[in-house]
Amino acid sequence: MNRIECCYINRLNGSDDLFLKFEKQENIKVETFSCIGNCNVCSDHFHCIVNGVRVVANTEQELNELILNNLIK
Template structure:
């Protein structure tokens, strides 16, 4: 059984450079990528690049680091939930 990985982004955060992460994730057929007007994580969203992966906020200082952190979270946390 394959787990569906949902990744959400705040549109304001995408405008800060996180859009490049969204574009990479859109190419992965196992990812369900969405964007929202707000993800309700404004405190971290204003300071970091943020993605919400299956309800869990993932943060990073750069888009490249965010992409890596998302993949690390999926590989190390979500896989355990299968």
């Protein structure tokens, strides 16, 4: 099973729809924390941890692509 870790504030800053989409997939577990330890990035970029790999993007679309690239198929 794939695991995506994200922070609550980053979801509020514009990535919530993306994570809601991934939450509906059976092979992906999305966990939302108050913080995932990258606050300086959180305020300016979209980011999350996918299967242990931190990904950082400038747009929600770019984050989606990075997440897809790091999912175990």
